[in-house]
Amino acid sequence: MTPEERLKEMGIELQEATSFHPAMAVGVITGNLLYLSGTTPPDRPDKQWRGRVGETYTVEEGYQAARECAIQQLAMAKTVLGDLSRIRRVVKALGMVNSPPGFSDHPRVMHGYSELMHEVLGERGVHARSAVGMQGLPSNAPIEVETIFEID
Amino acid sequence: MTPEERLKEMGIELQEATSFHPAMAVGVITGNLLYLSGTTPPDRPDKQWRGRVGETYTVEEGYQAARECAIQQLAMAKTVLGDLSRIRRVVKALGMVNSPPGFSDHPRVMHGYSELMHEVLGERGVHARSAVGMQGLPSNAPIEVETIFEID
Amino acid sequence: MTPEERLKEMGIELQEATSFHPAMAVGVITGNLLYLSGTTPPDRPDKQWRGRVGETYTVEEGYQAARECAIQQLAMAKTVLGDLSRIRRVVKALGMVNSPPGFSDHPRVMHGYSELMHEVLGERGVHARSAVGMQGLPSNAPIEVETIFEID
Numbered sequence: 001m002t003p004e005e006r007l008k009e010m011g012i013e014l015q016e017a018t019s020f021h022p023a024m025a026v027g028v029i030t031g032n033l034l035y036l037s038g039t040t041p042p043d044r045p046d047k048q049w050r051g052r053v054g055e056t057y058t059v060e061e062g063y064q065a066a067r068e069c070a071i072q073q074l075a076m077a078k079t080v081l082g083d084l085s086r087i088r089r090v091v092k093a094l095g096m097v098n099s100p101p102g103f104s105d106h107p108r109v110m111h112g113y114s115e116l117m118h119e120v121l122g123e124r125g126v127h128a129r130s131a132v133g134m135q136g137l138p139s140n141a142p143i144e145v146e147t148i149f150e151i152d
Numbered sequence: 153m154t155p156e157e158r159l160k161e162m163g164i165e166l167q168e169a170t171s172f173h174p175a176m177a178v179g180v181i182t183g184n185l186l187y188l189s190g191t192t193p194p195d196r197p198d199k200q201w202r203g204r205v206g207e208t209y210t211v212e213e214g215y216q217a218a219r220e221c222a223i224q225q226l227a228m229a230k231t232v233l234g235d236l237s238r239i240r241r242v243v244k245a246l247g248m249v250n251s252p253p254g255f256s257d258h259p260r261v262m263h264g265y266s267e268l269m270h271e272v273l274g275e276r277g278v279h280a281r282s283a284v285g286m287q288g289l290p291s292n293a294p295i296e297v298e299t300i301f302e303i304d
Numbered sequence: 305m306t307p308e309e310r311l312k313e314m315g316i317e318l319q320e321a322t323s324f325h326p327a328m329a330v331g332v333i334t335g336n337l338l339y340l341s342g343t344t345p346p347d348r349p350d351k352q353w354r355g356r357v358g359e360t361y362t363v364e365e366g367y368q369a370a371r372e373c374a375i376q377q378l379a380m381a382k383t384v385l386g387d388l389s390r391i392r393r394v395v396k397a398l399g400m401v402n403s404p405p406g407f408s409d410h411p412r413v414m415h416g417y418s419e420l421m422h423e424v425l426g427e428r429g430v431h432a433r434s435a436v437g438m439q440g441l442p443s444n445a446p447i448e449v450e451t452i453f454e455i456d
Contacts, residue, residue, distance in 0.1 A: 021263060023270035028243045028280045030302040031184060032335060035244040038282030091332045092339040094450075096284050104444045111325060118327035128332045130342030130450045132400050133440030136285030140256045146246075146282045150334040173415060175422035180395045180432045182454040183336060187396040190434030248436050288437030292408045298398075298434045 003084035006120050007074070014075040015042070027080040033091070034149040036076050040141030041068035050140045054103035057142050066095065066112030069145040073113075074120065077149060089150040090117050090127035096144045098137040106131040113145050155236035158272050159226070166227040167194070179232040185243070186301040188228050192293030193220035202292045206255035209294050218247065218264030221297040225265075226272065229301060241302040242269050242279035248296045250289040258283040265297050307388035310424050311378070318379035319346070331384040337395070338453040340380050344445030345372035354444045358407035361446050370399065370416030373449040377417075378424065381453060393454040394421050394431035400448045402441040410435040417449050 007014065017026050019037075027036040041049045053062035078084055095110035097103075110131035117125035127147075137144050159166065169178050171189075179188040193201045205214035230236050247262035249255075262283035269277035279299075289296050311318065321330050323341075331340040345353045357366035382388050399414035401407075414435035421429035431451075441448050 021259075021266060023263070023266035023278055025278050025280050028241065028278075030241065030243050035280045035300070037280040038284070089332065089334065091334050094282075096282075098285075099440055101440065102444070103440050104442055106440070107325075107442050111327070114325060114327035126327055126329050126332075128329050128339045128341040128450075130398075130400075130448060131442060132342070132438055132448060133402075134284055135287045135439045136251055136253065136255050136258070138256055138259050138283060140254070144282060144284060146280075148339070173411075173418060175415070175418035175430055177430050177432050180393065180430075182393065182395050187432045187452070189432040190436070246434075248434075250437075286436055287439045288403055288405060288407050288410070290408055290411050290435060292406070296434060296436060298432075 003120050012071055014078050017076040017079040026076045029080065032150050034077060034080060034151050036073055036147045038144045038146035039069055039072045039076065040138060040144045041065040042072050049142055051142055052098045052100050053109055053142045054099045059105050059108050062097065062109035062142055063112035065142045066110050066145065067116045069143055070113040070116035073145060073147045081151060086152045087121060087124060087149050088152055089124050090121065091148040091150050093127055093129040093145055093147045095129060095131040096134045096137065097131065098142050099133045103133055106133055109143060155272050164223055166230050169228040169231040178228045181232065184302055186229060186232060186303050188225055188299045190296045190298035191221055191224045191228065192290060192296045193217040194224050201294055203294055204250045204252050205261055205294045206251045211257050211260050214249065214261035214294055215264035217294045218262050218297065219268045221295055222265040222268035225297060225299045233303060238304045239273060239276060239301050240304060241276050242273065243300040243302050245279055245281040245297055245299045247281060247283040248286045248289065249283065250294050251285045255285055258285055261295060307424050316375055318382050321380040321383040330380045333384065336454050338381060338384060338455050340377055340451045342448045342450035343373055343376045343380065344442060344448045345369045346376050353446055355446060356402045356404050357413055357446045358403045363409050363412050366401065366413035366446055367416035369446045370414050370449065371420045373447055374417040374420035377449060377451045385455060390456045391425060391428060391453050392456055393428050394425065395452040395454050397431055397433040397449055397451045399433060399435040400438045400441065401435065402446050403437045407437055410437055413447060
């Protein structure tokens with residue numbers, strides 16, 4: 001099953017990703033690596049993510065936001081690569097959680113990203129990662145994630 | 153036109169960069185990648201950058217600080233490479249903005265870095281990036297940026 | 305002298321490292337690069353690291369915590385590689401220091417990591433790095449570090 005078929009089975013549709021500045025790329029390929037720009041969970045008509053995990057959002061809601069970041073990173077990879085089957089491996093992710101002083105559950109939040117990658121890509125989705133706490137993020141989003149993929 | 157000629161045309165002079173600790177390098181080359189150490193905007197006789205964007209500094213001043221980080225990263229690349237024409241591509245930048253709770257304009261600050269790279273290197277300067285908010289930075293600098301280049 | 309012999313001489317013993325989630329790896333190899341997951345200083349029976357540098361911990365204690373992160377990153381590298389002699393170079397480290405507003409001594413804290421790598425690996429331990437201040441970290445640890453190695 002291709003990653004695209006698996007996503008369809010899961011009821012997930014990827015949107016075309018675009019850069020919001022001419023000096024920035026959705027992602028850059030160098031050798032067998034694809035470096036993606038960081039992403040926050042995209043706004044939807046019925047849901048805008050604005051606030052900190054551990055304050056505005058629970059850990060469970062943060063998990064969902066992290067999952068949306070993973071979906072958006074796959075949408076960005078598809079925009080750059082054309083075909084998600086070109087992904088050999090998720091190499092590394094940096095999960096940056098917008099959270100108040102004293103919050104320390106960043107890993108449980110970031111599991112939303114990691115489990116989505118694992119569900120869609122199987123063993124190729126298992127990655128190295130860090131999950132840490134930020135003072136703030138663009139648009140006051142609860143989480144931002146950036147990914148390095150190994151590709152064909 | 154070489155990057156060095158372009159910089160001269162823009163009235164920008166690069167200073168030799170040095171490591172401040174024997175266990176640290178200005179940058180490390182591995183294969184076709186150059187990983188640079190992070191840099192804050194260098195102190196000048198008439199200007200020392202100390203403070204947070206959104207508190208001590210406006211977004212416009214933060215933009216200028218980010219631009220100075222880009223110039224310093226190019227100075228570091230030149231120190232390692234000898235010649236900026238060896239740069240094939242700016243692959244990835246991480247822009248870390250020292251900012252107070254509630255600040256969310258990190259991307260507009262980091263545009264100062266991205267636009268300088270674009271102005272000097274043209275299409276080769278277009279990169280993947282993240283721009284996020286930090287609790288604090290060395291010397292209480294308003295921004296720190298680290299870059300990965302693809303090189304010849 | 306191998307890195308393992310050098311560690312023994314320094315009285316340091318590496319523990320086997322394990323991933324705490326099936327979607328996460330201790331480290332991922334891609335080409336000649338090994339990307340490790342970030343690590344906080346491991347808990348020991350007589351010492352649990354919980355708190356911020358510049359508040360709970362002094363800079364000197366933070367330095368020791370950073371040193372423990374370096375040892376743990378070497379333990380993780382050994383788990384993945386089998387043999388630390390496969391390390392050609394420490395390429396890049398990101399040192400994330402859990403610290404209160406106004407703290408700006410992140411580099412002196414991170415020197416604990418850098419000097420350990422230099423002591424164990426010699427010139428191969430000299431690396432590019434950033435050292436920055438975080439709002440929070442998993443388990444309220446004082447520091448988290450992630451490393452990229454070049455390997456054989």
